[in-house]
Amino acid sequence: xxxxxxxxxxxxxxxxxxxxxxxxPPSTGNxxxxxxRSAIHIAEVPCARSSLLSGIAAGVxxxxxxxxxxxxxxxxxxxxxxxxVISITSWNICQNKIAKQQELTRMxxxxxxxxxxxxxxxxxxxxxx
Numbered sequence: 001x002x003x004x005x006x007x008x009x010x011x012x013x014x015x016x017x018x019x020x021x022x023x024x025p026p027s028t029g030n031x032x033x034x035x036x037r038s039a040i041h042i043a044e045v046p047c048a049r050s051s052l053l054s055g056i057a058a059g060v061x062x063x064x065x066x067x068x069x070x071x072x073x074x075x076x077x078x079x080x081x082x083x084x085v086i087s088i089t090s091w092n093i094c095q096n097k098i099a100k101q102q103e104l105t106r107m108x109x110x111x112x113x114x115x116x117x118x119x120x121x122x123x124x125x126x127x128x129x
Contacts, residue, residue: 047094055087 027034042048063079070078 046098047091051087051091051094054090055083055085058086059083 028037038045042052059079059082062082063075066078067075
């Protein structure tokens, strides 16, 4: 006789069934329309807000400091360059951090199934004292 299926606990047994995170509005295939929709929904993109704000703060600071000793065009160039470098770097760091967290979550979900099976086996063994 076959053993009945164990009751489901709401846990995901297969990590590949976990849906990917939402990364902004869905694509329509039109590059121009997608670009405008992404710009409007920039707050939905993970890490975008914090990265852009970090870049803006760094750009303003470097632009101000450079503006004390150079003309405004040079200071503006430094500010824009700093904004771009800091924004891209902080966005990449944040995305890597999210990817590591997702991998740890997948590993934990995968290991929970093993731990539950081991616990069930321990419960089945008769305890002798």
